[in-house]
Amino acid sequence: MNWITNYVRPKIRALVNRSDIPDNLWEKCPACGQMIFHRELEASLRVCPSCGHHMRIAAKRRLELLFDDGSYSLIELPETIVDPLRFRDRERYSERLRRSRSATGHQDALMVAHGTIGGEKAVVAAFNFSFMGGSMGIAVGEGLLAAAKLAVAQEAALIAVPASGGARMQEGILSLMQMPRTTIAVDMVKEKGLPYVVLLTDPTTGGVTASFAMLGDIHIAEPGSVIGFAGARVIEETIRETLPEGFQRAEYLLEHGMVDMVVPRTELAETLGRILRLLARRHPEAEVVPLRPGGEEKKAEAPAPAASAKGEARAPKPAEAAAEGSGEGTGKAEAEQDAKAKPKTAAPAKGEAERGPAE
Numbered sequence: 001m002n003w004i005t006n007y008v009r010p011k012i013r014a015l016v017n018r019s020d021i022p023d024n025l026w027e028k029c030p031a032c033g034q035m036i037f038h039r040e041l042e043a044s045l046r047v048c049p050s051c052g053h054h055m056r057i058a059a060k061r062r063l064e065l066l067f068d069d070g071s072y073s074l075i076e077l078p079e080t081i082v083d084p085l086r087f088r089d090r091e092r093y094s095e096r097l098r099r100s101r102s103a104t105g106h107q108d109a110l111m112v113a114h115g116t117i118g119g120e121k122a123v124v125a126a127f128n129f130s131f132m133g134g135s136m137g138i139a140v141g142e143g144l145l146a147a148a149k150l151a152v153a154q155e156a157a158l159i160a161v162p163a164s165g166g167a168r169m170q171e172g173i174l175s176l177m178q179m180p181r182t183t184i185a186v187d188m189v190k191e192k193g194l195p196y197v198v199l200l201t202d203p204t205t206g207g208v209t210a211s212f213a214m215l216g217d218i219h220i221a222e223p224g225s226v227i228g229f230a231g232a233r234v235i236e237e238t239i240r241e242t243l244p245e246g247f248q249r250a251e252y253l254l255e256h257g258m259v260d261m262v263v264p265r266t267e268l269a270e271t272l273g274r275i276l277r278l279l280a281r282r283h284p285e286a287e288v289v290p291l292r293p294g295g296e297e298k299k300a301e302a303p304a305p306a307a308s309a310k311g312e313a314r315a316p317k318p319a320e321a322a323a324e325g326s327g328e329g330t331g332k333a334e335a336e337q338d339a340k341a342k343p344k345t346a347a348p349a350k351g352e353a354e355r356g357p358a359e
Helices: 002-016 038-043 059-066 093-104 138-154 178-191 232-239 250-255 265-280 318-341 350-354
Strands: 026-028 035-037 110-117 120-127 157-161 196-200 218-221
Touching: 026 038, 035 038, 059 110, 059 120, 059 157, 059 265, 110 138, 110 265, 120 138, 120 265, 138 157, 138 178, 157 265, 178 196, 196 265, 218 250, 218 265
Parallel strands: 120 157, 157 196, 196 218
Antiparallel strands: 026 035, 110 120
């Protein structure tokens, strides 16, 4: 009995319960429910091949997709105070930060990198939704300010990629103060005449939407992204009306003019590169061809033909011919009027006409 318990049973359990098989080989699409193999999902950039639903991706993967050849350089963000309010709800805010940093490997919800996109210099500030829902606190505000300063120093375009639930409630009023600070950062870039493009991803809500996310020169959104300030449920309970279908989605905002274009994830890098070339290069790429060859501003007018020596009469101009015609008509009319005005004289008798002057 001991032989069966100590030897046979462990061997059977080892064969049945294989511990080396990962649990994340398949992932379920939240939109259509299709089960997708993890390699196929990564090959499609985490876009469902059945319904086209764009799943959320990490900030590091986002940077690899946007920069040329996936090559970029991260910058070290400024150090900020941790838990300034000593906030605590179900657990301490410091414990939440420690757990999020351990799970993601990042210090906060923002990553700032610089490189080239479509051959143009660019600084990208990408949010990581896995870090406390991408909430914006003091560290995020400092990171966006550092990204703006780097863009100005390198004379590069600034691209913001928000994926956030809004301001971080654990930092109170200090998190709300990041809204005007990020607005100032955007103004620094615009004052230097540099492009500022916002790539709206799922989700972009709260104080992030109310600040730098809606100040871009061009707004691009991924298909199906939720973009808004308050949640749809809160709005329905406030106005007590049913919201239209697709409310706060990228396609709905495109129809109502809040988004400039909705671009699939596979075309984002190419689209951003084309936009940066149009905004950054102020001189045409092709050679400018003059309209008139030889640089002549105006062709010399041909001289008018001179009158011949035989005294040929010059052809009257249309205006002169019309004037002469009107003068002849006026003279004929006056002659007719004079003839009517003169009194008629009686013709001489036949005998008087035969008499000569001698009589």
